[in-house]
Amino acid sequence: xxxxxxxxxxxxxxxxxxxxxxxxxxxxxxxxxxxxxxxxxxxxxxxxxxxxxxxxxxxxxxxxxxxxxxxxxxxxxxxxxxxxxxxxxxxxxxxxxxxxxxxxxxxxxxxxxxxxxxxxxxxxxxxxxxxxxxxxxxxxxxxxxxxxxxxxxxxxxxxxxxxxxxxxxxxxxxxxxxxxxxxxxxxxxxxxxxxxxxxxxxxxxxxxxxxxxxxxxxxxxxxxxxxxxxxxxxxxxxxxxxxxxxxxxxxxxxxxxxxxxxxxxxxxxxxxxxxxxxxxxxxxxxxxxxxxxxxxxxxxxxxxxxxxxxxxxxxxxxxxxxxxxxxxxxxxxxxxxxxxxxxxxxxxxxxxxxxxxxxxxxxxxxxxxxxxxxxxxxxxxxxxxxxxxxxxxxxxxxxxxxxxxxxxxxxxxxxxxxxxxxxxxxxxxxxxxxxxxxxxxxxxxxxxxxxxxxxxxxxxxxxxxxxxxxxxxxxxxxxxxxxxxxxxxxxxxxxxxxxxxxxxxxxxxxxxxxxxxxxxxxxxxxxxxxxxxxxxxxxxxxxxxxxxxxxxxxxxxxxxxxxxxxxxxxxxxxxxxxxxxxxxxx
Amino acid sequence: xxxxxxxxxxxxxxxxxxxxxxxxxxxxxxxxxxxxxxxxxxxxxxxxxxxxxxxxxxxxxxxxxxxxxxxxxxxxxxxxxxxxxxxxxxxxxxxxxxxxxxxxxxxxxxxxxxxxxxxxxxxxxxxxxxxxxxxxxxxxxxxxxxxxxxxxxxxxxxxxxxxxxxxxxxxxxxxxxxxxxxxxxxxxxxxxxxxxxxxxxxxxxxxxxxxxxxxxxxxxxxxxxxxxxxxxxxxxxxxxxxxxxxxxxxxxxxxxxxxxxxxxxxxxxxxxxxxxxxxxxxxxxxxxxxxxxxxxxxxxxxxxxxxxxxxxxxxxxxxxxxxxxxxxxxxxxxx
Numbered sequence: 001x002x003x004x005x006x007x008x009x010x011x012x013x014x015x016x017x018x019x020x021x022x023x024x025x026x027x028x029x030x031x032x033x034x035x036x037x038x039x040x041x042x043x044x045x046x047x048x049x050x051x052x053x054x055x056x057x058x059x060x061x062x063x064x065x066x067x068x069x070x071x072x073x074x075x076x077x078x079x080x081x082x083x084x085x086x087x088x089x090x091x092x093x094x095x096x097x098x099x100x101x102x103x104x105x106x107x108x109x110x111x112x113x114x115x116x117x118x119x120x121x122x123x124x125x126x127x128x129x130x131x132x133x134x135x136x137x138x139x140x141x142x143x144x145x146x147x148x149x150x151x152x153x154x155x156x157x158x159x160x161x162x163x164x165x166x167x168x169x170x171x172x173x174x175x176x177x178x179x180x181x182x183x184x185x186x187x188x189x190x191x192x193x194x195x196x197x198x199x200x201x202x203x204x205x206x207x208x209x210x211x212x213x214x215x216x217x218x219x220x221x222x223x224x225x226x227x228x229x230x231x232x233x234x235x236x237x238x239x240x241x242x243x244x245x246x247x248x249x250x251x252x253x254x255x256x257x258x259x260x261x262x263x264x265x266x267x268x269x270x271x272x273x274x275x276x277x278x279x280x281x282x283x284x285x286x287x288x289x290x291x292x293x294x295x296x297x298x299x300x301x302x303x304x305x306x307x308x309x310x311x312x313x314x315x316x317x318x319x320x321x322x323x324x325x326x327x328x329x330x331x332x333x334x335x336x337x338x339x340x341x342x343x344x345x346x347x348x349x350x351x352x353x354x355x356x357x358x359x360x361x362x363x364x365x366x367x368x369x370x371x372x373x374x375x376x377x378x379x380x381x382x383x384x385x386x387x388x389x390x391x392x393x394x395x396x397x398x399x400x401x402x403x404x405x406x407x408x409x410x411x412x413x414x415x416x417x418x419x420x421x422x423x424x425x426x427x428x429x430x431x432x433x434x435x436x437x438x439x440x441x442x443x444x445x446x447x448x449x450x451x452x453x454x455x456x457x458x459x460x461x462x463x464x465x466x467x468x469x470x471x472x473x474x475x476x477x478x479x480x481x482x483x484x485x486x487x488x489x490x491x492x493x494x495x496x497x498x499x500x501x502x503x504x505x506x507x508x509x510x511x512x513x514x515x516x517x518x519x520x521x522x523x524x525x526x527x528x529x530x531x532x533x534x535x536x537x538x539x540x541x542x543x544x545x546x547x548x549x550x551x552x553x554x555x556x557x558x559x560x561x562x563x564x565x566x567x568x569x570x571x572x573x574x575x576x577x578x579x580x581x582x583x584x585x586x
Numbered sequence: 587x588x589x590x591x592x593x594x595x596x597x598x599x600x601x602x603x604x605x606x607x608x609x610x611x612x613x614x615x616x617x618x619x620x621x622x623x624x625x626x627x628x629x630x631x632x633x634x635x636x637x638x639x640x641x642x643x644x645x646x647x648x649x650x651x652x653x654x655x656x657x658x659x660x661x662x663x664x665x666x667x668x669x670x671x672x673x674x675x676x677x678x679x680x681x682x683x684x685x686x687x688x689x690x691x692x693x694x695x696x697x698x699x700x701x702x703x704x705x706x707x708x709x710x711x712x713x714x715x716x717x718x719x720x721x722x723x724x725x726x727x728x729x730x731x732x733x734x735x736x737x738x739x740x741x742x743x744x745x746x747x748x749x750x751x752x753x754x755x756x757x758x759x760x761x762x763x764x765x766x767x768x769x770x771x772x773x774x775x776x777x778x779x780x781x782x783x784x785x786x787x788x789x790x791x792x793x794x795x796x797x798x799x800x801x802x803x804x805x806x807x808x809x810x811x812x813x814x815x816x817x818x819x820x821x822x823x824x825x826x827x828x829x830x831x832x833x834x835x836x837x838x839x840x841x842x843x844x845x846x847x848x849x850x851x852x853x854x855x856x857x858x859x860x861x862x863x864x865x866x867x868x869x870x871x872x873x874x875x876x877x878x879x880x881x882x883x884x885x886x887x888x889x890x891x892x893x894x895x896x897x898x899x900x901x902x903x904x905x906x907x908x909x910x911x912x913x914x915x916x917x918x919x920x921x
Contacts, residue, residue, distance in 0.1 A: 080876065081876035081879055081880060082628065082629075082880075083672075083673070084672045084673060085673070085674075092626055092628075092629050093629055168640040168643070168644070169640075169644065171624070171625070171637065171640040171641040171644045171645075172637070173624070173625050173626030173629070173633060173634075173637055174626070175634070175636070175637050175640065176634040176636065176637055185636075188636050188637075188640070189636060190640070241644065241674070242624075242641075242644065242674065243674065244670070244672075244673040244674025244675055245672075245673035245674070245675065248673065248674045248675065249674075264683065264868060265764070265767060265868065266767065293763075295763065295764075295866050296862065296863050296866050296868070296872050296876070297863055300762075300763070300863065300864065300865075300866040301866075303742060303743070303746065303747060303762060304746075304761075304762060304763035304866065306746075306747040306750070306751070307742075307746035307747045307749075307750045307761065307762050307763070308746075308750035309761065309763050433630075464616070464617050464618035465617065465618050465619060465622055465623075465627060467627055467630065467631055467632045467633070468619070468622050468627060468632060468633070470632075471632040482630060483631075504632075504635070505632045505634070506631055506632045508632075
């Protein structure tokens, strides 16, 4: 599908295609990398406060927290089996992105002072602006910013880093992000080395980027670590093949920290004296040393923390309740920009089509989301009222009309569907990947459908390559999905999960609706952030209320506990800690 | 003797080749595609097709299986175990780091197993049907019945978590997060005091089941040997009971015991996955399991080859020790 769309090369289709899998699925664990979306400057999605519909509170920060000391983190690299690299060009997991974002600063970054109203601000860029149709962006870089090795951060530092990260030799899982930019597809395919759509003028300190298609969210997208700058030294050393863990990848950055050492057991960061500061106005790092410990598994990390080791740890599944009681300093109830839902296969004979709309509505209303949250996640998650979570500019509360548990209404709609001639010839198939609690979720759904509608369903767990199998034609009837934002933009959810160009990708239900496509294409080209948010919300209403092709279940929350001596550990919803602010007492 | 050794080394080479071949083809027959995982499929999303194609080409996954097989065997013959698909670290380097950890843990576990298992087995055999026999036999049954994982978690909860939460004195508190960053070993295997704190729990847990089994085997073997004619003859010759036990019973009873110890050592080096996981020890077993889950073929193959070689070496040492324990045994290349 991706290739087909590339050949088509037009409008929203291409735009969506470029976004295929830009976010991360979730698998109940970590995924993706940081970034943020929003806006700032012409064509950005600034004025986020106009869009925010919910109040998640303000980011807590004590500027007077003591400086110095070592913070040892067991939370993020708590499953060394998933660690690959924290090189910005290839970093895949949210855990490893904690290191990457501590080492590298991008052109722009988000100010999460109002947690659910992130505001995009210039980072290394002094300013940025778009042309009228959001196809070209000009970033003017600040003078005097340096990497930790003393090299200047120049426009070419970004351009060359993007070319390297998107190249076929590097084979980055996020390599496709380069396709946002004109000429990016050729770089990814290996037919070109230079990114024709990016023009770097190191004297004028400008980076002009022409996009493959209109996308007003581009300044937000470049907050993703993939778009970090690199030194010539690292470019020379790590451009021939996929980089690896620690010093086998690029590590010389311009962020608040610099790498001190990296081994299989731990990664040690120390303050970068050359750091220029962040979008919050901080210019100094609190800690003397930040240590990321790797452990073999999550349980081991949590037990080590219980045994007095470190300042933070992950909470393993099944221990949210006890961890919340035992360690009041935790992020278990903090919102994260992730969403858990089931896709409905639009090509399914049993569930797809206009004739089965009432059945889909009934199925969604028959699922007890509270029961799932209580039994599987110990009440730690937030019951969702849509796909897109709060904290995304444009988010609207209670957008979904069929996302509450209403067995009476479900039964009524099911009866109407049957009266109109609808009938199920075989059990509905519940597709999900094994582990991560997804089997428990599927079992509750199975029981709900049986109890409330008398509908039989069968569990269809997949052990290997679920996300490939479920993306194939016929792979999804009622299938588990999830997403963790790469950057806080509405498009990161709508385009990647439901755009036609994401069919064969993360659009598991193979939803292909012209009206939806027009809405997301218009949104992508809309430079006014308020209007863009409204267009995306309209698109989500269409898919959830008029078409009912997805069943939102919950939004993710944090899963870390902290020692009482850990300060300033309040984290933005994107899940990336502001490590420069973190402090330890005593 | 030389022919015996040569023959065993050749046998080991065949076993290594067979092991590599079987593992390689099992991997190729798995439904999971490593290119998909490396292209992002392991992080809960559908990977981009062009990225999958790039990965497949970069890693040589698009070569025919026989080509990959021959390439791997060629590298293996030169001692190059390749590099991790995931972290790009050389497998030789991973092996150099992980093997000493596994060897130290296995060494001390076998020491515990030998000392406690053999002595309690001897006690049991010499005091047959006594309270001591009943106690050691019951303890052995219990120890062998408790799953390693459960025992490890329980011990760690008590001596690490409970001890910390209740402010136990430092001598009663044992850290449960691996061998630590600043490891100190003398002569390669003797731990410093601080290191011993991190070693003792996992070594006991790893040794628990083996110790119980060894105690039973020692007891049975000694009782059987004690009934043999040469023991009766020794007693008839007027030798003291302790001399009879030491020279004629224990030494002859040791052959099955040594066999078990040898096999246990080989197994502990490569398959102490549960103990390593519970105590966060970076040994070979946990690395192999993690890499198998990630379809990191070079690491799985390289480390498995090392485990097979160690297993074979341990068995060779056991075979050679038979001659010492029982002079009637002669090591020959072929009968």
